[in-house]
Amino acid sequence: MTEAKISQSTAIIVVEGLIKQFGRFAALRGVDAEFDSGKFYVIVGDNGAGKTTLLRGLAGLAHPTRGSISILGKSPREACRELGYMAHPSLLYDEMSGMENLRYFARLYGIFGDERCGEVIRSVGLDPELARPVGQYSQGMRQRMSLARAILHDPQILLLDEPFSNVDVHSAWEMAALLGGMRDAGKTIFVVTHQAAVLKDVADEFVWMQAGKIVNRTEEWSPGGLAALDSPADDSAEGAQ
């Protein structure tokens, strides 16, 4: 098994001994990792590996049972202005238009006026003038609008859970290129996905998770990344239960 690569210098996120239990089930079984600024991380693994739980932990939505998460030296809640979170559901009101949704969420971050909202809607390839409610958008449009909501306050760190689910291949490549551009502009990006191949040209590192632990970190995408590992996840983590 390859040990998790840990950088020494510019880590902006430090995860130490992170355990997250839901009742008797441990979704995360002792995650230790550091993540550098300005890099594009793709978190991959089978269903139930703990990818979404890790992302929700970084977003401050899942509180650690044990261990800690430090983002820019602060707790996720304290660092919330630097975090943009996109979940599997859209986190948007179906009955309101894209602009109405963003106008509301902008207020939560102290952003007034439509200028910034229009700017981010255009940046994800949608039309700010579109009056249709989000409930009538296609899945691809909804994902883009959800991304627009996540980047509305210009966060330093983006946490994206399955941004390409139910999105056609062309749109997925477009979104991947858009995210690559954001990374080039200095953002740190985390993407949880089952479609990692879409990101193989833009990602800096693939973080492989299995049974609630990070089991490998590679710079190259290999479709059988987990299968290449000789042994299953460290059973010593079972003690977390």
Added chain:
Amino acid sequence: MSSRRSITLATLAKDIRLEWRSKDAINSMLFFSLLVVVIFSFSFDPNAEESRQIAGGLIWVAFLFAAVVALNQTWARELRNQVLDAYRVSPAPANALFVAKALGNFLLVTLLEALMAPLFIVFYNLRAVGPAWQLIPVALLGTWALVVNGTFFAAMSLRTRSREIMLPLLLFPISIPAVQSMVEATRVILTGDGSARFWIVLLLTYDVVFTTACLALFETVLQAE
């Protein structure tokens, strides 16, 4: 304008817009209250004096049950697409969300009361013997008592499997002092049998205590998993 007030107003405006478009809560509340008025008017045939004695209980219990419909709706729309998570990851204060939700529910239930009051008066032939204007503070304070606790307990029961059942189970017992104050104050005003001052002060005290408690505890409820 402070950030907290701005977020409260933005959330309130958003909720009013969503309710205006869907009319989920107001339609259900109106139909429910209308049914109560009609069914009870057929079930009983009270004379004017008997009406004055029982109307307080009838009116407020009807509004309490109807309010539960609005209270469940107010958080249900935050669960669709997990929109509440977008609020939880933002720097917006939890209390701004709570106050906006409570104000939204207060407006809805007050609107319902304003629409239903004439029907109650006609169906039950109500005439106040005491000072009728005192019904206004009783209605406002009583409605706030119902919605402030209701908003809080609806948020608490949000992640439970049977939240529609859970809300009345939590809300009704804790609302007993408020409901009793509202019923007694209304009866006293309608019959002219004494002063409603004690009950109004009790309602005011109840509102202050429970509003403070809800504001103090809401952050914990919102951030709970």
